[in-house]
Each structure stands twice: as structure tokens, then as C-alpha cells.
Amino acid sequence: MAIDLKITLLSWGIAIITSGLALMLFSRSKVSVQMQKALQESAEREKALARAIQRMRQTLDIQKIFNATTSELRQVINCDRVVIYRFHSDWSGEFVAESVGDGWRSLSKEQLSNPKLQENSLLDEHCTINNIVTEPDSLFENYLVIKDTYLQQTQGGFYNQRTPYRVVENIYDAGFNACYIKLLEQLQAKAYIIVPIYSNRQLWGLLATYQNSRSRQWKDTEINIVTQISNQLGVALEHIELLEQTKSQSIALQQEIQERLAAEALLKLQKQELEKALINLKQAELQLIQNEKMVALGQLVAGIAHEINNPIGFIFGNLEYTNQYIQDLLHLVRLYHHEYPDSPSKFSEIFKEVDLDLVSQDLENSMSSMQRGVQRIWQLVLSLRNFSRLDESNIKLVDIHEGLDSTLLLLQHRLKATQFRPEIGVIKKYGQLPLTTCYPSQLNQVFMHLLNNAIDALEERSHKENFLPKIWIYTEISDTHIIKIRIADNGCGIPPTVLSRLFDPFFTSKPVGKGMGLGLSISYQIIVLQHQGKLTCHSAPGQGAEFVIEIPLHCSAVTVGAQCLAPVQG
Incomplete structure (x- = not known):
């Protein structure tokens, strides 16, 4: 009997110990599951927070950032509504973004048809969001706050309490007055977390999460997530504002540059x-x-x-x-x-x-x-x-050869031999020209300028070498009734740099005192402008020069101020 009793007692002890171990193992298993679940939820929240921050960095469109942030945050903390509320300078405001669950009305849409939804939350100094959420968190406790608003009148409101956010688990147990509870009921809110959003040390708006279906005990991790999201929204706003300022400055700078360029032009x-x-x-x-x-x-x-x-x-x-x-x-x-x-x-x-x-x-x-x-x-x-021919200044029929011969006769003293050179030979190869309609006095000036230049070129070459200086004068008429007069010499020639500017006013390659650079320019105007013709030059260094005059057989009277063609060299 004694042995049986001992065996029975031992069996009971073993059963008790086994039951205790089983109970302890069950408790530990339950705690482990809870910890694992908490860790998983924390990891998911961290991933969601990282996704929200990453989306902020992927775009510079602030509205896209707001929409993505409210949607992501509502999914992370599993609430009924997330809104972003922006203050105006007079402390009125508006909902700028919202993510709301099924079955709940949209506040951002309702404010379009019911402006009082915004005004009721801000007009009564005893029933305003300003009095509820007006203190930055510890990260912003040294920030400056705008002074020309309600915050200045209330000397900071709740900011003096150094509260970085406002958390309400049950609106009916928070000690709110009736008007504010009525406002929250209009917002369908039973519990909420409201965190201020700061941009450039100024209160920009609010980030609010609402639980509409019931009261809710908010976790510290959830509060931290909302706070971090609010901080990141402030950073995003500052970046975008800085970008907008940079763009504005760039546009202003570009506009100023364009204006200066236009002014310079x-x-x-x-x-x-x-x-x-x-x-x-x-x-x-x-x-x-x-x-x-x-x-x-x-x-x-x-x-x-x-x-x-x-x-x-x-x-x-x-x-x-x-x-x-x-x-x-x-x-x-x-x-x-x-x-x-x-x-x-x-x-x-x-x-x-x-x-x-x-x-x-x-x-x-x-x-x-x-x-x-x-x-x-x-x-x-x-x-x-x-x-x-002053008595013949108007256009008339003249003998071109007579004008050439008269000019040569007046230049006879320059054609004679000097101590530096022999006499300049003039070879005249006149064609059969009919009487030509032209301005005889002006045309004779052209002959004088061209022959004088030819003599100058021959004298310049004679100072460098011994040769027989010659001038050739050719005249002919084409099938198209164009009178062509060519005056050529075997002088030193004209370099290309001078040839390109030969007919420019006041341009001369002669030494000071030898000319003003007007003879060829005036000649060009007389031929092209007054006679509707052409004056060209063909030359190369060491090969002499040839000036070609082309005028119509019958030139019509023109106005001296008419537009002339560009000079042509060859």
C-alpha cells in the first residue's frame, strides 16, 4: 500500500510538472508570436516609411508627393483618413490632399461645395485648429514662427507647452468644448493624430490621421511615423520652394540676359x-x-x-x-x-x-x-x-570716245616721261560705238579717277623696277546694247585684301596725303546709281589691274538717292 501511494504521488507530481512546463512553453510561444508579429509590423512600417520618403524624392511635383504620402500613410497605420491641411496667411486654410477609406465622405471634395467647412474650423478663437496644434516638436523648438498671424496674438498658443503633436484617442474623453466636438463630428473623427508641418521655420500646415469608426489607442510607433512623415514633407516643401526660387531666379536672369542682349543688339x-x-x-x-x-x-x-x-x-x-x-x-x-x-x-x-x-x-x-x-x-x-560739260549736266547723247580723249588730253602732263620712268604709252582700241545716252560730266569724272589710279600704279611700280609703263583702253558694245569700257594697266596690281574694300568710302591704300579714298567710291555710285550699270575690278599682285565699266546704251534718268547694288570685285 505504501509503495502504491508513493507511485501515485509521484505520478501526480510528474503530471503537475508536465502541465507547468506545457503552460510555460505555451506562454513563451504566445509571447514569441506576439514579438514576431510586432517585429513584422515594425518592419512593414519601416518599409512603408521608406517607400513614402522614396516617392517624395522621385518627383518634384508637390501635389503628387501629397497624394502618394497620404495614401501610403493611411495604409501603414491602417486608419480611416489622412489629410494634409495648408494654412493661408490669414490662418484660414484648405485641404490640399486626402486619402480616405471606403464609406467615408471626402473632405477635400466637400470643401469645394461647403466653404464653411474650412471657415468654421478657424473663425472662432475658442474653437480653432490653431488652439489645438500650435507647437513644433523638439526638432523645431528653436525655429522662428511667423508673427503676423493668430500665433502672435496668442503668443504662441500651445507652442509654449513645447508639444510637437496632438494625439486624441477618444474625442469625447478629451475635454473638448461642444463646438469643437461638433466640428469633429462633422469631420467624422473619433480619434486622431495631428502633427504640424514646418517649412523654412514657419508653420506651413498640418498632417492629420483620423480614425472615424471608433476610438483608438495610438501606438508610439504610429505617432513616430506620422511625425517623421511630417518632417519629410517639410523638407520636400523646402526643396521645392528652393527649386522654385532657383527657377524664378533663373528665369529672371535669363530674361535679364535676353533684355540686355536685345538692348545690346x-x-x-x-x-x-x-x-x-x-x-x-x-x-x-x-x-x-x-x-x-x-x-x-x-x-x-x-x-x-x-x-x-x-x-x-x-x-x-x-x-x-x-x-x-x-x-x-x-x-x-x-x-x-x-x-x-x-x-x-x-x-x-x-x-x-x-x-x-x-x-x-x-x-x-x-x-x-x-x-x-x-x-x-x-x-x-x-x-x-x-x-x-556744265552746260550738259542733264542726261544726253554723247560720244564716249570724245570724253576719253578729252580726259587723256588733260592728263597729258602726267603721261610724259619723268626722271623716274619713261613716257606712259596709251594704247587705244576703240570699237564702233554709237552715241550713248548718259551723264557726260559724271562719266568723265569716272574716266579721270580710273586713269589717275592707273598712272599712280605705274609710277609705284617704276620706283621698284625698270619696265615700259602702258595703259590700254578698250571700248565695245555687246549684243544686249551694253557699252563696255575697259581701262587696264601693267602696274603693281592690287592685293586681295585691298580689292575686297576697293569701292568702300574713305578706304585708300595710298600714303597719307595721296588720296582720301573717295575717287573709286564716287565712281562706283556714278556708274551703278546714276547709270544703272556695273563697275568691277580684276587684279592680282604683280599682274596689273583692269577696271570694267558697263552701262546701258540708253540710260534713263534716275534719282541720285536711289539704292545701289553692292560693289563687285574680281
């Missing part, structure tokens, strides 16, 4: 126009001076011609009679000497001293020289008149 254009106007003014002035010179020359030539023509005409008209009288006297002397060979000794001595045949020959030569001299003077006067 306008100034450059105005400068070019002023320079062009100045050049045109100088050209017009010099053209007027040139015209005045030609007028003065014409008047001088007309006066000289008038004064010279009378005595020259008198001399020329009497030379023939004088020559005849001299011949008669010589004949009389010869006849007297023949008829009276034995004349008194006085006459005989005179006849012996004077060689009558020699005197007779010298008289004939002298008379011929005087006749040629008078004709030369006559030709010079005529050439001066032909060159100036």
Missing part, C-alpha cells in the same frame, strides 16, 4: 545705322563738294574759254593773212633784188648780211608753229569744256 543696330548715316552724310557732303568743284571748274572753264576764245580767234584768223603778207613781202624783196642787181652799196650790204632763203624758211616754220600752238590752245579749251 538694339544699340549695335543703332550704332550701325548712325555709322551708315554718318557715312552717307559724308558721302553726300563730299559729293556736293565735288559737284561744287565741278560747277566752279565749269564756270572757270567757261570764263577762261570766253576770254581766250576771242584773242585766239583773232590770232588764228589773222595768222593766215599775216603769212600771206609775209610771203608777198618776201616775193617783193626777191623781185627787187632780181630786177636791180646793181643796187646801191647800202642795199647790197644788207642783202649780203641777210640770207633771204633762210629767213623765208624760218618765217614759214614760225607761222606753222604759231598755227599749231593756237590749235593746241583751242583743243585744250575744248577739252576742258568737254570734260566739265
